[in-house]
Amino acid sequence: MSEFHVLLIAGTHGNEINAPWLFEQWSKYPGIINSHGLNISKVIGNPKALKCCKRYISSDLNRSFQNELISNNSIDEYEILRAKELVSTYGLYGISPCHIAIDCHSTTSAMGNSIVVYGRRNADLAIASLLQLRLGLPIYLHEGDKTQKGFLVESWPCGLVVEIGPVPQGLLDISIIQKTMLTLECFIEEIYKIKLGKVHFPKKLIIHRHLRSIDFPRTEDGQITALVHPSLQGSDWLPMSNGTPLFKKLDGSILRYEGNDLPIPVFINEAAYVEKNIAMSLTKREIWDFSNDWKDAIIDLVFNQSFP
Amino acid sequence: MSEFHVLLIAGTHGNEINAPWLFEQWSKYPGIINSHGLNISKVIGNPKALKCCKRYISSDLNRSFQNELISNNSIDEYEILRAKELVSTYGLYGISPCHIAIDCHSTTSAMGNSIVVYGRRNADLAIASLLQLRLGLPIYLHEGDKTQKGFLVESWPCGLVVEIGPVPQGLLDISIIQKTMLTLECFIEEIYKIKLGKVHFPKKLIIHRHLRSIDFPRTEDGQITALVHPSLQGSDWLPMSNGTPLFKKLDGSILRYEGNDLPIPVFINEAAYVEKNIAMSLTKREIWDFSNDWKDAIIDLVFNQSFP
Incomplete structure (x- = not known):
């Protein structure tokens, strides 16, 4: 049986430069984050876009992990090829298989330190619960949105997005980097505690379930005619009435x-x-009972690399 | 004698998209800013870069207005050609000559609503004085920096940069747009008052004179090793000790x-x-007596299109 491996990704969007800078520093000074002996692979998602400080070259890498795209050999777009490469390298049946993927992003929105999960996979919800218990992070459950699919973490049996903001694209901000660091440290510690058999799960999980997205008001030819109201700007996570x-x-x-x-x-x-x-997405705050299925799924994954 | 003309520029940097959006709305709804009958030309500085939401295509347009670049016919870089085109269209000896250029920028720095002047041209200081008297804007006097030259406004007999932030690149923010609008409205009104003979100049001008710029700490191969301290981030215009x-x-x-x-x-x-x-620039706050030479220069320019 293979050993349990973690994949950490930065720079999936090439203009979100804080996590890539953190990875660079972490490689230079391994002591800045304690890896607790875990097998961790760090990778830059979109190195070509990072070099140009652009979100992507041809198309959004974080929408490119769709089977029909990856398995289509006639597509030669950079991001599709890169998605294929990442899966064939770090995917479950890849050269260096990893079992959990943590994809580090930043946003211009005032999301603070937050987690995004895609759908309701048991192991994802277990990790989200642990991070929320430790750090109080809000969790955005992205589901039921057919227009947005092909997210990187979905190609791994367990995976979350760490989403931190507000920060302009292309700007290094140490407070954003420190939040990223904190979340990664906490994630590594929780996995370590699972391995030690010393992890504690919460009784409840608070999630913000995706309802729908709202576009800007536009003219018929797509021109934006009104902008986010100043009192709403920066009010992420605050209920609207x-x-x-x-x-x-x-x-x-x-x-x-x-x-x-x-x-x-x-x-x-x-x-x-x-x-x-998308001018914003709307969610519903829900309090879920913690399910033992979530716990079983993450424990199975960590100890046996098995999953549904 | 030609008539007095104003040139307003937006999108000199293609990822500073707020002023271009304002110009678009203003063209659609001319009533949103009262032009008081002034002759105003509005132009997008770098339309190609704006389309890609990039600062520039080949090189920074707002460093391209250098005589040795513009007059060199062997250079075919997009921004140099564009600089040449703007000068040959709206320059003093162009097809549609303009006498004052106002170049609208945004910044990721917390500059608020501010003005940048380049060097100590009398008419520039007169306009800056009027805007400061009306709106209290801080004024950054950029001078004595040999590494940064070729600014657009220097190719007109009078010209200022309106610099507003903080806002991420590529993000529409109505509060940034409203500040831009306010400054342009105020500028137009002051010119109108000059034409009516009803303008009042202040007795003093407070300027922040450029001293020097500081780079990030870097390794020998240029990698950034430390980031702006969180307590300094957002503290533009506040004295350091x-x-x-x-x-x-x-x-x-x-x-x-x-x-x-x-x-x-x-x-x-x-x-x-x-x-x-440049991680930041350092300035010295100085209070200057208003000079009648400044007043004479702007009045000459508005009434006679004459200048030194």
Whole structure:
């Protein structure tokens, strides 16, 4: 049986440069993060885009992990080839198989230190629970959005995104790096405690479940006509109510939220999502009972590298 | 004699997208800014870079207005050709000559609503005085820096940069746009008042005179080894003293300012300046007596299109 391996990824988007800088420093000074003897592979997701400080070269790498793309040998787009390369190197059946992938991102939105999980995989929810118990991180559960798929971590049996902001693209910010560091340290410690049989899981998990995304108001030919309202800017994770200002036009007119479901917005005004027609995503805050299936899944993965 | 013309420029850097959006809205809804009957030309500085949301294609357009570059016919770099095109169209001896250029920028630094003037041209200082009297804007006097030259506004007899932040590159932020709007409105009104003979100049001008720039600490091969200290991030325009933390390493060690000259930092951690080896610039706050030469220069320019 192979040994348990962790994959840490930075620079999946080439203009999110803080985690790549952290990885570089960590390679130079291995003592800055204690790896507790874990097998850890660190990799830059999109080195070509990182060099140009661009999100991507041809297409978004973090939407490229779709079977129909990766298995299509006639596609020669850089990011599809890179996705294929990462899976054939670090994937479960790759040269250096890894069992958990942690993908480190940053955002221009005021997300703070947060975690994104994709769908409801047991092992993902176990790790998310451990990180939330330790650090109180909010967790965004991205699911049921057919327009956004092919996320990197989905190609591993367990995987999460660490999402930290606000920080401009292409800007080194030590407070963003320290938050990334804290989350990675905490993740490594929790895996280590699982290996020692000393881990404690919480009784509840608070998640922010994806409901839907909202685009900017646009003209018929796609021009944006109103911008995120100043009072909403930076208000990620804070519930909206009926009448909350959403967008503002230059003539002063305001578009307001209509509905009584008190959604919680995330990724408000993320610069990279304009092209995806997302001005923000709305979520519902839910408190879930911790499930022993989650615990069993992560323990199986760590000890036996087995998974559903 | 030709008539007095104003040139307003947005998108000189293609990833500073707020002023271009304002220009687009202003073209669609001319009522949002009162032009008071002034002759105003609006132009996108670097349309090709704006389309890609990049600072520039080949080289920084706002360093390309150097006579030896523009007059060299063997250079075919996009930005040099564009600089040449802008001067031959809107320059003093161009097809549609303009006499004042206002170049609208944004920055990732917390500069607020500010003005940059290059050197000590009388008409520039007159306009800066009027804007400061009206809006209280801080003014950064960039001079004596041989490594940074070829700024767009220097190719017009009078010209200033409007510099507003913090905002990530590539992000639309209505509060940034409203600050840009306010400054342009105020500029137009002051020119209008000059034309009416009803302008009032202040008695003093407060400027922040450029002293020098500081680079990030780097290894011999140019790798950045320490980042702007969290307590300094966002502290543009606030005096530093001996011992003020400048940079922080991931091991927690801090590099501090040494000196008793109480410099005032600007452009702290501007994302685009990393490649220029500038982590911040230091200035000295000075209070200058308003000079009648400044007033005479702007009045001459507005009424007679004459200048030194």
